[in-house]
Amino acid sequence: MNNLKKYNEIFMKVFSVEEKALEELEYQGIDEWDSVGHMELIAELEDGFDIMMDTDDIIDFSSYKKGIELLKKYEVEV
C-alpha cells in the first residue's frame, strides 16, 4: 500500500468519512475530529508509519493537508 492510500485510509477509519471529503478536512471541522478523535488519529498514524510524533507536531496537526506536510519531518512522504 502506498503512503497516500495508507494516510487516507487512516483518516477514513478514524473519522468514518469518505475519501472525497478528506482534502478539506480540518481539526474540529467535524464532530468526530475532536480532541479525543485527534489522539486516535495520531495513534493510528504513529502505528501505521512507525513513527513517534513530537507534542508540538501533534498540536500543529490542524488539517488533513497540514498532516501531509508534518509527516515529512518523520521521513514519510505522502
Place this chain on the structure above:
Amino acid sequence: MSRKFLKGKNAVITGARQGIGRAILEKFAENGADIWACSHNKTEEFETDMAETAAKYGVEIIPVYFDLTNDKEIQKGVKEILSVKKEINVLVNNAGITCRALFQMTPVQKARDVFEVDFFAPYLITQILSKKMLRNKNGASIINIASTAGIDANSGRAAYGSAKAALVCLTRVIAEELGSKGVRANAIAPGIVNTGMLTYDEKMLDELLEESLLKKIGEPEDVADTALFLASDRAAFITGQVIRVDGGLLL
C-alpha cells in the same frame, strides 16, 4: 486455584525494581498479567529477578530501562514498549523520588527535580501511552501512585506534596478527558508504607502511628492490592478517584 484477575492483560509498571512498584509487579504477575517492568538501570540482579518472577507465574516480563529525568530517554523507553505489538491495558505510574525539607529550606531547583520525576515523567509517559490505550476494544486503566502528602498539608513536604498534588489533579483530568473512550484513571495515595522511601524519624513515626486508626505501618502489598483492584475489571465503574491506603491517618 485462585482466580487470576489480570489474565490476558498487559501492564506497564514504572519503578518496578523495589518497594511499592516491586510489590505491584509481583501482584500483577501472580494474577496473570504480562508486564513491561520499567527501571532506571540495567543490572544482572534485576534481570534475574524479573526472569524468575516471570517463570514463577508463567507470564512474560520485559525489563525496560530509562531515566525519568530525561525526556528523550523516556521517549526511547516508551517507544521500546510500543514496538511490542500488544495492547496496553494497564499503566502504573509508580516511580518517584521523595524529599523532606521545610519550605524555606527547599530551593526551587530541588522542587523542580522532584517535579521532574514525580510529575513530568508520568505526564509524558501517560501522554504517549494513552494514545495507544484509546484504541483498546475494552478500555484501559491508568493508576498513578500519589501520596497522602499530596492531599494533606504536611510540614516538610512542600516539594514532594506539591508534585503529588499535581499528579492527583492530572489523574482527574485524564479521567475526564479519556473516560468516554473507556480509559479509566485513578490515583492511590499511600500513607506511611514500609519502603526505602520512608523518611520519618522514629519519634515522628511513633506520633503518626499513634494518631492513625490502625496503629501500624502499611506494607507495599497493601498498596499493590489496591492497584490490582483498580487494574482489574472489578473496578470497571471506577474512575477519577483518589484512594487513600493509609491505615486511617488524620481522620
